[in-house]
Amino acid sequence: xxxxxxxxxxxxxxxxxxxxxxxxxxxxxxxxxxxxxxxxxxxxxxxxxxxxxxxxxxxxxxxxxxxxxxxxxxxxxxxxxxxxxxxxxxxxxxxxxxxxxxxxxxxxxxxxxxxxxxxxxxxxxxxxxxxxxxxxxxxxxxxxxxxxxxxxxxxxxxxxxxxxxxxxxxxxxxxxxxxxxxxxxxxxxxxxxxxxxxxxxxxxxxxxxxx
Amino acid sequence: xxxxxxxxxxxxxxxxxxxxxxxxxxxxxxxxxxxxxxxxxxxxxxxxxxxxxxxxxxxxxxxxxxxxxxxxxxxxxxxxxxxxxxxxxxxxxxxxxxxxxxxxxxxxxxxxxxxxxxxxxxxxxxxxxxxxxxxxxxxxxxxxxxxxxxxxxxxxxxxxxxxxxx
Numbered sequence: 001x002x003x004x005x006x007x008x009x010x011x012x013x014x015x016x017x018x019x020x021x022x023x024x025x026x027x028x029x030x031x032x033x034x035x036x037x038x039x040x041x042x043x044x045x046x047x048x049x050x051x052x053x054x055x056x057x058x059x060x061x062x063x064x065x066x067x068x069x070x071x072x073x074x075x076x077x078x079x080x081x082x083x084x085x086x087x088x089x090x091x092x093x094x095x096x097x098x099x100x101x102x103x104x105x106x107x108x109x110x111x112x113x114x115x116x117x118x119x120x121x122x123x124x125x126x127x128x129x130x131x132x133x134x135x136x137x138x139x140x141x142x143x144x145x146x147x148x149x150x151x152x153x154x155x156x157x158x159x160x161x162x163x164x165x166x167x168x169x170x171x172x173x174x175x176x177x178x179x180x181x182x183x184x185x186x187x188x189x190x191x192x193x194x195x196x197x198x199x200x201x202x203x204x205x206x207x208x209x210x211x
Numbered sequence: 212x213x214x215x216x217x218x219x220x221x222x223x224x225x226x227x228x229x230x231x232x233x234x235x236x237x238x239x240x241x242x243x244x245x246x247x248x249x250x251x252x253x254x255x256x257x258x259x260x261x262x263x264x265x266x267x268x269x270x271x272x273x274x275x276x277x278x279x280x281x282x283x284x285x286x287x288x289x290x291x292x293x294x295x296x297x298x299x300x301x302x303x304x305x306x307x308x309x310x311x312x313x314x315x316x317x318x319x320x321x322x323x324x325x326x327x328x329x330x331x332x333x334x335x336x337x338x339x340x341x342x343x344x345x346x347x348x349x350x351x352x353x354x355x356x357x358x359x360x361x362x363x364x365x366x367x368x369x370x371x372x373x374x375x376x377x
Binding site for chain 2: 026031032033036037039040041043044045047048052072074076077078080081084085088110113116180181184185187188189191193194195196197200201205206207210211
């Protein structure tokens with residue numbers, strides 16, 4: 001029953017070592033990670049898309065305020081933002097997840113650290129990875145749902161979205177917030193792909209290595 | 212008097228994580244998607260896309276002021292070292308300028324939209340180009356501060372506090 005004896009991981013060096021001469025101090029073949037930049041779009045577009053559908057849903061309450069501000073506003077305009085932003089979010093999030101997986105394969109988190117919720121590096125990475133794929137599927141499902149609401153089920157109605165859609169959107173944003181925090185800790189606590197953190201861990205003097 | 216200020220954590224922050232990079236999601240995504248929707252609107256002649264980009268621009272403009280408030284607080288607590296000092300200065304200068312540019316641009320859009328929301332004068336595509344360029348430069352500088360110099364990350368704050376980095 002050899003399978004029950006745990007094999008020390010150190011016996012098998014990480015495959016990253018085979019390409020280490022092509023990587024910089026941040027363990028990437030380039031200076032700035034791509035995933036965190038695409039995340040701006042995933043989060044921004046989804047959040048503002050849902051927010052504008054809320055604005056469209058509560059339009060009867062708001063229209064006096066807009067009249068007072070002399071700001072011409074249409075309910076369709078708000079729902080247009082809700083639809084197009086979520087659609088754009090769906091498209092770009094495929095690239096967000098793809099870049100995330102590429103950069104996670106090359107991630108070398110600092111050892112012996114626990115995040116504020118007590119997770120170690122590999123747990124944080126695995127949860128962030130599974131959560132990322134799940135969120136991609138959820139975002140695409142929400143976009144398809146939103147499309148049916150817009151073009152089929154509620155195309156003749158003033159309020160283009162159901163309350164259930166808005167509630168789901170709000171819950172997903174909450175999940176996205178937690179999910180994003182895991183990603184933020186991978187950088188700020190575990191030092192993944194941060195040149196200065198990786199140099200410090202390697203014992204380099206930042207005054208010389210990063211003047 | 213210093214004891215009246217909240218204590219700072221291991222990222223040299225009075226709160227759990229940096230807030231500025233969260234707020235800038237809304238500036239970066241909304242400003243750049245405005246440019247994309249403007250272009251799509253012109254190419255596909257879908258006039259309602261101009262309304263979508265207008266509202267995204269409004270969100271970007273409101274967000275940038277919130278981003279600057281948190282950016283200034285967190286920059287003040289960042290203790291930049293080496294070349295990060297210059298980068299932070301450029302990032303601050305472009306940040307404040309971008310607030311002006313976005314405010315002005317949104318104001319112009321508002322005036323044009325009052326007359327006819329389905330029309331986008333060609334000049335706005337030029338301003339779109341300027342806006343996108345500024346945002347790209349600003350994001351690059353901000354990325355350098357986080358991903359190269361690691362400001363507000365635990366190991367760098369540790370090194371700064373121990374005097375290993377200055």
